[in-house]
Amino acid sequence: EKGGYQHFMMKEINEQPKAIRETLQRRIGKDGKIKLDGISLTREDLEKFDKISIVACGTAYHAGLVGKYAIEKMARMPVEVDVASEFRYRDPFVDEKTLFIAISQSGETLDTLMSLREAKSKGARVLSVVNVVGSSVARESDDVFYTWAGPEIAVASTKAYTTQLVCMYLLALYMGDLRGTITEDYYKQVLKELKATPKKVQRILDKAEDIEELAKNLYNRDQIFFIGRGIDSAVAYECSLKLKEVSYINSFAIAAGELKHGTIALMEPETIVIALATQDFLMEKMYSNIEEIRARRAHVIAVTKEGSQISKIKSLEVIRIPKCMDEVSPILTIVPMQLFAYYVARERGENIDKPRNLAKSVTVE
Ligand code: M6R
Numbered sequence: 001e002k003g004g005y006q007h008f009m010m011k012e013i014n015e016q017p018k019a020i021r022e023t024l025q026r027r028i029g030k031d032g033k034i035k036l037d038g039i040s041l042t043r044e045d046l047e048k049f050d051k052i053s054i055v056a057c058g059t060a061y062h063a064g065l066v067g068k069y070a071i072e073k074m075a076r077m078p079v080e081v082d083v084a085s086e087f088r089y090r091d092p093f094v095d096e097k098t099l100f101i102a103i104s105q106s107g108e109t110l111d112t113l114m115s116l117r118e119a120k121s122k123g124a125r126v127l128s129v130v131n132v133v134g135s136s137v138a139r140e141s142d143d144v145f146y147t148w149a150g151p152e153i154a155v156a157s158t159k160a161y162t163t164q165l166v167c168m169y170l171l172a173l174y175m176g177d178l179r180g181t182i183t184e185d186y187y188k189q190v191l192k193e194l195k196a197t198p199k200k201v202q203r204i205l206d207k208a209e210d211i212e213e214l215a216k217n218l219y220n221r222d223q224i225f226f227i228g229r230g231i232d233s234a235v236a237y238e239c240s241l242k243l244k245e246v247s248y249i250n251s252f253a254i255a256a257g258e259l260k261h262g263t264i265a266l267m268e269p270e271t272i273v274i275a276l277a278t279q280d281f282l283m284e285k286m287y288s289n290i291e292e293i294r295a296r297r298a299h300v301i302a303v304t305k306e307g308s309q310i311s312k313i314k315s316l317e318v319i320r321i322p323k324c325m326d327e328v329s330p331i332l333t334i335v336p337m338q339l340f341a342y343y344v345a346r347e348r349g350e351n352i353d354k355p356r357n358l359a360k361s362v363t364v365e
Helices: 007-016 018-025 042-049 060-076 110-122 136-140 161-177 182-205 208-218 231-247 258-261 280-294 327-347
Strands: 051-056 079-083 096-103 123-128 143-146 225-227 250-255 270-278 299-305 315-320
Touching: 007 018, 007 327, 018 161, 018 182, 042 161, 051 060, 051 110, 060 079, 060 096, 060 161, 060 231, 060 327, 079 280, 096 110, 110 123, 123 136, 123 161, 136 270, 143 161, 161 182, 161 327, 182 327, 208 315, 208 327, 225 231, 225 258, 231 250, 231 270, 231 327, 250 258, 258 280, 270 280, 280 299, 299 327, 315 327
Parallel strands: 051 079, 051 096, 096 123, 123 143, 225 250, 225 270, 270 299, 299 315
Antiparallel strands: none
């Protein structure tokens, strides 16, 4: 049942090219345009909404953070992202003019479900991004955008996350197109980039040994930081969650620009910092953050695109992802970091598929 893999987590990491392809294929018509069959989001609907509120937990919340960047950039609509356990108890500003988006792999997470009910009772339109067909979240939503990841067994979410990202991009593009906030060319370009991601993810998977090596060098560390800017900061949170939940290493993610407001105090010789630096327009800024950290003699490992300015720094340890448009990089950036979390946990002899204290779906408070 593990398809020759030692753990479900590794099997599921490797299923990502297929899962991404499936999720895309279901939503791209013969004319090359995104079709949201079964989801009624018309131009008039979109004109009615004055904001989008995304609510989720854990990894799904992290997909929502990326969704905010994508939707705000492409559809030029304000997006709020909340963790469900906070949203449901804070009497949120939600009404008939809100498009509420719940993201959930299982569709059974209690806080997410209760937030959905709260939003519905306040008159919001509810769209959910769900993996399990017919789950509670799916049943109670006005519209469902399914991820086609297939069953995810490992507690640590991997292919559900990358397919959730795909859904967020498709939604953002679709809305941007309807609202006229993006050009035809841009729309086509992003879709082309999305369609190229399965192959690029495969290229990363084919070089898994490099990440295994890195994990063998770092597995006995006590703490590992992740930093990034822009969309990379959203991915940093997911990298950190992945690592801590399966390896139990104390891990922390922070927007790189925030470092100097406190966290840089923790940098000392041999501190490990993984710097996500995939955004071309933020490369200079990341470069200075990396140098600031290295000046404290902490050890930086950069995750960056092939050929980027940072990838050429000789004295810097670098993990390269294939070249891509800045917008879609999270789908690629997370993959080596999922592998890293997996290999570190394996080196430490942890119970990878069922980490201590965690359940696959959290149906209680
Ligand atoms: O089923 P859901 O997507 O609603 O689950 C949300 C979180 O419980 C889940 O993503 C959790 O954080 C995972 N263990 C992350 O790997």
